[in-house]
Amino acid sequence: MPNRTAVHSELYSPDSADNPSLNGGRCRSCGYVFFPPQRYGCESCGAPPEKLEAVQLGGRGTLHSYATVHLHMGRDIEAPFTIGLIVLDDGPAISSTLANRTDEGLAIGDRMKSVLVTASTDQAGNEMVELRFAKAEGSK
Ligand SMILES: [Zn+2]
Structure with missing residues (x-):
């Protein structure tokens, strides 16, 4: 079983x-x-950073x-790819690359879930995993 490493480990666990x-x-x-998590203070009420606590969001x-x-000129990801704005059940909205490259079969209001995909493997065989969102089972 190779080691899995999160590309953005501050945002999700690779496990x-x-x-x-x-x-x-x-x-x-x-x-x-x-x-995502931040340490500047509350954007809503202006409370100082010490009032903020970490929570796990489903x-x-x-x-x-x-x-x-x-058409994408960067080399971090190959076009075409699809970006979605997902409103999490726990409240915040997240802009994420979707697991599907195109929008075929997608519709506004679809139920979505987080998945981790292997973005690359380093020379030691460690998998680098990235967060994506995919259509959840049970969607229409
Ligand atoms: Zn607040």
């Missing part, structure tokens, strides 16, 4: 390939839940919008 939870934050003053939500990128 649960299927439907990982996300590392978010919550304000103890007003209850505002946010993602990796499930609803597809709010999406767009397929057909």
